[in-house]
Amino acid sequence: AQKITQTQPGMFVQEKEAVTLDCTYDTSDPSYGLFWYKQPSSGEMIFLIYQGSYDQQNATEGRYSLNFQKARKSANLVISASQLGDSAMYFCAMREYAGGTSYGKLTFGQGTILTVHP
Amino acid sequence: NAGVTQTPKFQVLKTGQSMTLQCAQDMNHNSMYWYRQDPGMGLRLIYYSASEGTTDKGEVPNGYNVSRLNKREFSLRLESAAPSQTSVYFCASSSLTGAPGQYFGPGTRLTVL
Numbered sequence: 001a002q003k004i005t006q007t008q009p010g011m012f013v014q015e016k017e018a019v020t021l022d023c024t025y026d027t028s029d030p031s032y033g034l035f036w037y038k039q040p041s042s043g044e045m046i047f048l049i050y051q052g053s054y055d056q057q058n059a060t061e062g063r064y065s066l067n068f069q070k071a072r073k074s075a076n077l078v079i080s081a082s083q084l085g086d087s088a089m090y091f092c093a094m095r096e097y098a099g100g101t102s103y104g105k106l107t108f109g110q111g112t113i114l115t116v117h118p
Numbered sequence: 119n120a121g122v123t124q125t126p127k128f129q130v131l132k133t134g135q136s137m138t139l140q141c142a143q144d145m146n147h148n149s150m151y152w153y154r155q156d157p158g159m160g161l162r163l164i165y166y167s168a169s170e171g172t173t174d175k176g177e178v179p180n181g182y183n184v185s186r187l188n189k190r191e192f193s194l195r196l197e198s199a200a201p202s203q204t205s206v207y208f209c210a211s212s213s214l215t216g217a218p219g220q221y222f223g224p225g226t227r228l229t230v231l
Contacts, residue, residue, distance in 0.1 A: 043227075044225065045222035047219040047221065093161075106161075106163070108162070109160050110158070
């Protein structure tokens with residue numbers, strides 16, 4: 001079974017509007033972390049936001065927020081006030097702590113391409 | 119502070135040739151990783167090194183070897199390149215404590231003919 005599922009191959013949004021990118025995950029480990037990365041056309045991987053499984057509040061970083069619904073095993077990324085520079089591929093990833101040590105290994109979803117229209 | 123650096127940025131090989139991809143980080147991170155990214159797919163872990171002196175296989179290790187030369191450097195070697203190894207290779211590093219994220223290098227685009 002896929003550990004990380006991103007069901008939206010592509011998304012379109014108008015500049016200045018908000019957009020939600022979906023991510024569901026599958027783990028039996030009670031301790032895990034969820035990440036979102038941005039990959040622009042230049043190819044680098046940019047770390048955006050992190051949510052720990054025990055965090056009580058949803059993570060926020062500037063215009064990025066993570067809508068964490070633990071019971072539903074979803075960790076959607078919300079980008080508010082979209083900008084043209086937000087056009088990129090976005091990856092959801094999970095780190096499982098498997099008894100205390102996972103050495104930071106990440107499992108990635110297949111990604112969502114976001115296009116922001118002017 | 120350069121973060122994670124990778125060399126080369128681009129490489130073309132013929133089937134059967136060998137090469138080593140170099141990675142270095144200056145963030146004093148304990149753990150380092152090699153991933154590959156194929157078109158339309160997320161990143162898949164090839165090998166990782168939890169700390170200096172240790173290496174372990176990831177999801178797709180076949181056809182690769184790694185060396186953790188010291189705390190800063192982690193190299194990936196293709197002994198006999200195959201067309202199926204055409205991909206973009208990313209090196210990453212992370213701290214065992216502190217900030218949870220992994221920090222990535224700029225990637226190496228490898229084509230095997």
